[in-house]
């Protein structure tokens with residue numbers, strides 16, 4: 001008797017729980033258009049031995065992504081050598097292939113970036129005051 005009564009109760013709970021998941025899924029889907037507000041991205045490719053582009057101007061809060069080659073390449077890194085006051089320092093790991101490093105640049109000004117393994121390998125980024 002007890003077991004029989006317990007069974008319908010259990011399944012009712014199960015249905016409610018399922019409904020809850022369905023509601024959560026709907027909310028998550030509705031939140032998707034917010035992605036349009038994601039910060040813009042700029043990609044810098046890493047080659048032997050240079051960054052491409054080696055100079056760029058971006059709006060404030062742009063995410064800069066450095067991408068290493070997928071096939072073959074020498075070891076390179078990305079180190080922030082000179083920065084505007086208040087900007088956080090950054091220095092990537094040394095890598096050769098299939099690596100990615102990204103930083104959101106939130107402070108306007110001039111960023112000078114170097115590869116510590118190749119003296120000639122450097123780049124400049126100017127971050128504008130205007131927000132992206």
Ligand SMILES: [Cu+2]
Nearest residue numbers: 076115118121
């Ligand atoms: Cu390098």
